[in-house]
Amino acid sequence: MIISNNVSLIYPDKTQALTDINLDIKPGELVYITGPSGSGKTSLLKLIMGMEYPTSGTLSVLGRQVNNSRAGNIRRIRRSIGPVFQEFKLIEGRTSLENVMMGMRFLGVKPKLMKDAANEALEEVGLGHKKMSKVENLSWGESQRVAIARAVARKPSLILADEPTGNLDYDNAINILGLLKSFRNENTTVIITTHATHLIKDEQNATFISVDKGRIAIERRYR
Numbered sequence: 517m518i519i520s521n522n523v524s525l526i527y528p529d530k531t532q533a534l535t536d537i538n539l540d541i542k543p544g545e546l547v548y549i550t551g552p553s554g555s556g557k558t559s560l561l562k563l564i565m566g567m568e569y570p571t572s573g574t575l576s577v578l579g580r581q582v583n584n585s586r587a588g589n590i591r592r593i594r595r596s597i598g599p600v601f602q603e604f605k606l607i608e609g610r611t612s613l614e615n616v617m618m619g620m621r622f623l624g625v626k627p628k629l630m631k632d633a634a635n636e637a638l639e640e641v642g643l644g645h646k647k648m649s650k651v652e653n654l655s656w657g658e659s660q661r662v663a664i665a666r667a668v669a670r671k672p673s674l675i676l677a678d679e680p681t682g683n684l685d686y687d688n689a690i691n692i693l694g695l696l697k698s699f700r701n702e703n704t705t706v707i708i709t710t711h712a713t714h715l716i717k718d719e720q721n722a723t724f725i726s727v728d729k730g731r732i733a734i735e736r737r738y739r
């Protein structure tokens with residue numbers, strides 16, 4: 517699903533964000549990427565999405581190489597990814613339902629099917645009753661659920677969530693993590709970054725990737 521060999525990422529200003537990353541993530545894994553602010557978690561997700569390219573090393577996602585000569589690959593990879601990124605803001609002035617449908621507009625799906633899938637996704641995240649609400653009237657936690665609905669409505673093989681619990685209180689944070697985990701199945705990998713390790717310390721069926729200054733250590737805890 518995701519294989520990287522000695523991947524490093526150096527930004528144009530010479531910041532070395534990631535160094536010698538070796539990954540082999542299988543379909544159906546639940547992966548937590550943990551580490552302090554600035555350690556490289558978001559950079560790693562950006563590589564996986566083709567928003568950044570490895571400066572050196574090789575990376576393949578869903579069987580396709582991610583590098584700067586493969587724009588077509590990147591488009592195809594992104595169709596199979598459901599991103600829940602902080603900076604992928606919801607579109608104000610539009611309803612929850614419209615926002616979720618917009619996440620599918622590049623897929624070439626018929627409007628009726630798109631609407632059905634969007635409604636279903638909003639039900640799955642517990643926001644069926646807010647589907648006609650404008651997103652600017654939602655709480656942060658509700659907005660995050662809309663973003664999750666937008667990510668899962670297309671039935672992605674890979675869900676990438678960057679700090680999805682943000683500044684939510686403990687109970688809401690646990691609920692959001694539980695919701696994201698619920699979309700994991702044998703064909704769907706879920707990757708979640710967080711600096712809030714106290715939220716996930718007891719997880720037993722997951723892979724933990726801890727990032728520190730751009731280098732990683734991997735621990736698998738499967739029973």
Ligand SMILES: Nc1ncnc2c1ncn2[C@@H]1O[C@H](COP(=O)(O)OP(=O)(O)O)[C@@H](O)[C@H]1O
Nearest residue numbers: 527529531533552553554555556557558559560
């Ligand atoms: N676009 C960028 N240009 C230059 N440096 C960046 C860029 N994005 C992130 N960085 C730097 O790369 C390092 C890792 O950042 P990031 O991946 O955002 O870490 P995290 O998500 O763990 O907080 C930090 O030193 C950060 O300042």
Ligand SMILES: [Mg+2]
Nearest residue numbers: 557558559679
């Ligand atoms: Mg980050």
